[in-house]
Amino acid sequence: MSSSTVVQDPHGHGAGHDPHQQHHFTDMEQQFDTSKIGMWLFLSTEILLFGGLFVGFGLMQARYPQEFIEAHEHLQRPLGALNTVVLLISSFTMVMGVLSAKRSDKSKLVIYLVLTILCACIFLGVKYFEYSHKFEEHLLPPRWYHAQPGDTVHNPDGTISHGYGTFFAFYFMMTGLHGIHIVVGIILLTWLVVRAQRGEFSKSYYTPVDLVGLYWHLVDMIWIYLFPLYYLIK
């Protein structure tokens, strides 16, 4: 009579379904796959959000090449490298956490999540040192920037070129936005620890761990690009 038949299933999905299954999905696999797609779509938006800042940085760097080279000397390379290593380790502990959840290993999951949080806190601690140093030396956006001994580029009227301040404006914007993402990550990871302690995750349901993991890896990935561009480029 019509262009579709119906499957006789008054409940809409199989009885005895997983308690985590939402009613509009037919099974957990569909729900899990859909969640992953949703998270990757969100990560794509993050790529473009940060990417816009990278583009702006790149164009400003082309505009003020000398200033950017001189300005970057003030960044502390060892601290940047340390932070890179810390984040890479945190990515490792995160994915080990996901693996533990997949294996229904609650205690390991909690340990790895806590280790990830610890790494994140170390990262923020190092950033705090770096930021304090910048504020002390007035290595700040143009409005507050103080000329440094090594600065060679001046405007015709004798004032220091805007390029230096612009470098630090971008430095704070990008590391600041990244830092905000780290803080949000710490909050999400803490929430996961609480739920994991309650025994909510196992091999049949660990989606939130996986999704937060994906987010965390993206935060790491952004730093992977930030680090060389700010700390290493000559």
Place this chain on the structure above:
Amino acid sequence: MSTHTEHTHEHADHGAGLYVKTLLALLVLTVITVGASYVDFGSGNVVIALFIASIKAILVALFFMHLKDDKPVNAIIAVAGFLFLGIFLMFDFIDFGTRDNLRPVNFNGMPVIVGASGASGAPGAAPAAPAAEPKKE
């Protein structure tokens, strides 16, 4: 329905070994990139640094983020993000990189507003050549 829940998480369980290897590779690459930054390759430094960063990013994406084992749609989404970012970057550089260095005839040393054509913010250090005649648009 229980068969579905077990089937759900048959995702490849490589075990910790793969992750350890990936971490080691990432750490080694970090050492390399830091080391390379102490050597002067001129404009090659940027290329090398970004190249190594991209390898690290791909390792994180393929192995830590499981793109290698997932259905392709996730990887397509990730690539799309980078691709369109690349489009943004590329067209912007086409613009900024090919702008004419137009300056008024009575130019008297204002800071140079220009793209990547090599001129820096140095004051009054206007390259002598273009000041001779006003360029046509």
Place this chain on the structure above:
Amino acid sequence: MEHSLKSQTHVADHPRPAKNYLNEQTGIWSWMSTVDHKRIGVMYLVGVLSAFLVGGIFALLVRLTLLNPQHMLFGKVLMTADTYNRVFTLHGAIMVFLFIIPSVPAALGNFVLPLMLGAKDVAFPRLNLASFYLWVTGAVMAIFVMIDGAVDTGWTFYTPYSTTTNGSVTMMTMAVFILGFSSIFTGINFVATVHKLRAPGMGWFDMPLFVWGIYSTGIIQVLATPVLGITLALLALERVFNIGIFDPKIGGDPVLFQHFFWFYSHPAVYIMILPGMAIISELIPTFSKKTMFGYRAVAYSSVSLALLSFIVWGHHMFVAGQSQLATVVFSALTFLVAIPSGVKMFNWLGTMYKGNISLETPMLYAISFLLLFAIGGLTGIFLGTLSTDVHLTDTYFVVAHFHYVMMGGTVIAFIGGLHYWWPKMTGRMYNEKLGAIGCALVFIGFNMTFLTQFFLGSKGMPRRYYNYLDQFQPLHAFSTYGSWVIGAGMFLTAGYLLASLRKPMDAPDNPWGGTTLEWKTSSPPITHNFEDQPVLERAPYDYRPEVVSHQ
């Protein structure tokens, strides 16, 4: 085939269910906390139509101010130049960000998409509600902006004016930032839904074309909107902290702002038009009783439009100081992006050809769309051509062009879709006679208002100008009279639609003889959409007699 629409209504109707999505739960909290896509769609509908009203009133005020060069009404100057700048800015910003971008996807799409796919809801119902609340937040912030003295930069916020002018620029940009996230989350939801929640038997090429359009729109929302977010954040930071990126006085580049802004805002106009085209792709086959001509071409054209929209943004910047090479490249690519739109136009016409056409109100709007979008799209080519753009840019020609595509295109399609799905959403039929009159008024008024503006523009009248030469007064006046006719048409339409809500729910399941899955549900649908999971067995738009006669 003489199935009249009426006779199809009492074939295979099951009894109207006592409980539907509107009355199953009552009370304001059940609405505020709902995760039902249909309720969210209805709330969005109320919201965006309210925004349309406010934006429309600002438009009427703009036109009123331009009735004569002295800006006089009843012997008094209607508004100062400064106020005028704020009024047209608010008109643009409200219409773009609060109305047109969310309109079709969030109001109609939310309601219809899961039904068309045979799904119970969208992929992420709670995220859907969050999208709505973000929209509300943006709207409230916009109200604050209006009270706080508003913004006079134009909806495009060009620097350095926007970084230095007084006014609530920062608050406005933050409102738009939040609205951007509302849009992003809607896009994420719809893309995931289309990938994973199709009914059994529904492959990609069995989906209704409305779904293809909404899906393509979702791709743009996900990829483009974040760049708007960062643009606005940078603008706010430039204003507050003088970071030196856009303002030339502190070493920035104003064209950089334009690159950032238009990288989003050009794809954004495709966020606006693709859903409108998606609606037309539903209306034309249904009211021609004929399958869509070239289904795959139309589907592919939706996706190609989404992708190509990302590589043409520089055509907004031909005279802004962009390099010659970039300008030429963008112009050539702009010609390319016109092709998929053309494909759709020919396919719609091909569908109508030798079809059994019935002229209910949705179809009247669809036919209006064909004419108005053709004009809008073609005039876009004039603007994409460098030599003509130099003369036409920043004139009323541009204003006319984009009103033809956005209003003559999207808004007309939106109203058509609203009428089409009105029985499904509300359970009532509206008054057809009034529908036809409303459409006629809107169509005539629209052309009066905006066709005139093509002439104004080509004669040299600049856009956004408060003052104008006396010689332009007759055209301006005629355009203003047209705006009153539009207003009359819109108010009439709103009136009879609202009046229909006072009738009892008597709409049939399938008043139009549609073939897509939403017409299998009751009007209005039950909360869970379908009693049982529908399985698709036939292609969409299958109007072959042997199929129809079995219904």
